[in-house]
Amino acid sequence: MASNxxxxxxxKIYDIxxxxxxxxxxFYQQDLLGLGIVPKNEIPLLLQxxxxxxxxxxxxxxxxxxxxxxxxxxxxxxxxxxxxxxPDESLVYNVIHSTGRTxxxxxxxxxxxxLHKSILDxxxxxxxxxxxxxxxxxxxxxxxxxxxxxxxxPSEDITxxxxxxxxxxxxxxxxxxxxxxxxxxxxxxxxxxPSADGGPRSKRIKTADGTASARQEPGPKEYLPFPAGYQGYxxxxxxxxxxxxxxxxxxxxxxxxxTQLLEMLCYxxxxxxxxxxxxxxxxxNPEAIKQKTAKKPTxxxxxxxxxTNGMTEAPCGQCPVFKLCAPGGAVSPExxxxxxxxxxxxxxx
Numbered sequence: 001m002a003s004n005x006x007x008x009x010x011x012k013i014y015d016i017x018x019x020x021x022x023x024x025x026x027f028y029q030q031d032l033l034g035l036g037i038v039p040k041n042e043i044p045l046l047l048q049x050x051x052x053x054x055x056x057x058x059x060x061x062x063x064x065x066x067x068x069x070x071x072x073x074x075x076x077x078x079x080x081x082x083x084x085x086x087p088d089e090s091l092v093y094n095v096i097h098s099t100g101r102t103x104x105x106x107x108x109x110x111x112x113x114x115l116h117k118s119i120l121d122x123x124x125x126x127x128x129x130x131x132x133x134x135x136x137x138x139x140x141x142x143x144x145x146x147x148x149x150x151x152x153x154p155s156e157d158i159t160x161x162x163x164x165x166x167x168x169x170x171x172x173x174x175x176x177x178x179x180x181x182x183x184x185x186x187x188x189x190x191x192x193x194p195s196a197d198g199g200p201r202s203k204r205i206k207t208a209d210g211t212a213s214a215r216q217e218p219g220p221k222e223y224l225p226f227p228a229g230y231q232g233y234x235x236x237x238x239x240x241x242x243x244x245x246x247x248x249x250x251x252x253x254x255x256x257x258x259t260q261l262l263e264m265l266c267y268x269x270x271x272x273x274x275x276x277x278x279x280x281x282x283x284x285n286p287e288a289i290k291q292k293t294a295k296k297p298t299x300x301x302x303x304x305x306x307x308t309n310g311m312t313e314a315p316c317g318q319c320p321v322f323k324l325c326a327p328g329g330a331v332s333p334e335x336x337x338x339x340x341x342x343x344x345x346x347x348x349x
Contacts, residue, residue, distance in 0.1 A: 010049040012037050014058050017073045026062065026070040057082035081132055088115060092123040096133055096147050101149035101155040103136055176248060178261050182270050184242050188234050188283035190223035209233050233279040296314035315342050
């Protein structure tokens with residue numbers, strides 16, 4: 001076979017590899033011979049073809065399994081990029097390309113290329129200017145500058161996933177979605193029963209002028225857990241669909257992200273995983289969750305929120321005339337009007 005047929009054979013090999021195999025497929029020597037393009041399976045001629053493709057940046061030479069040489073196809077668009085790069089830039093680009101969506105730390109690039117820092121910085125700046133690569137923020141190593149190909153989306157190991165915003169953990173977003181999940185699971189975990197009296201109840205409220213009035217409220221809802229063997233508990237797929245359809249999240253969340261929240265809720269004893277995590281049951285009924293979510297600090301429970309020790313919990317700790325209080329005096333422990341309500345509330349006397 002004449003040497004001038006190498007470009008033609010190389011072109012046929014490339015076209016078949018591109019059209020019949022995925023872009024991340026690794027080709028070994030026997031794979032390329034099995035294409036039936038190289039006459040008599042001549043290995044020297046095959047190596048000439050592969051070297052021609054490597055020179056044209058259409059093939060990338062890699063180390064495959066068991067340290068065997070392998071080749072990977074490069075698209076013509078990427079090959080044109082590489083052809084316009086200097087040898088140093090091409091070396092840096094190939095190292096970054098090999099890391100995919102995980103990216104690579106700039107110091108690791110220097111270790112793998114053995115380039116001087118000034119040369120490496122120049123190559124990185126040039127590649128960024130051509131929009132071939134980009135720097136990304138790594139939530140695990142915020143002080144490390146990480147690079148990856150410009151056309152790729154960073155993996156969740158880099159960005160932290162849906163629960164991070166600009167590299168910072170979004171606690172409000174997490175709590176909002178977690179609360180919605182707990183309530184959604186609870187509605188499918190408990191059977192609603194009519195209240196015992198079935199009628200409204202009166203609640204005494206204080207008006208602006210200091211008088212008291214009664215307000216009618218519906219009776220409390222009662223719930224019973226479903227019996228053993230009940231199969232109507234929601235799955236991860238159902239919960240994910242409910243979250244995405246609710247409109248509480250600006251981005252579409254995947255099952256992996258929802259599973260992370262479900263595991264957190266199980267750890268907080270709010271949900272219970274059943275069937276090895278296939279379905280989930282709520283510990284609390286919907287009414288209890290609604291009351292917990294809707295509860296707001298009031299004048300009556302302000303003291304509870306400020307409790308730090310026994311002194312601040314007792315009325316004496318916050319009494320404005322504490323220094324005047326003495327046994328037998330005008331202000332005394334015997335005549336204190338705050339002790340009985342406090343004991344009744346705190347100790348149940």
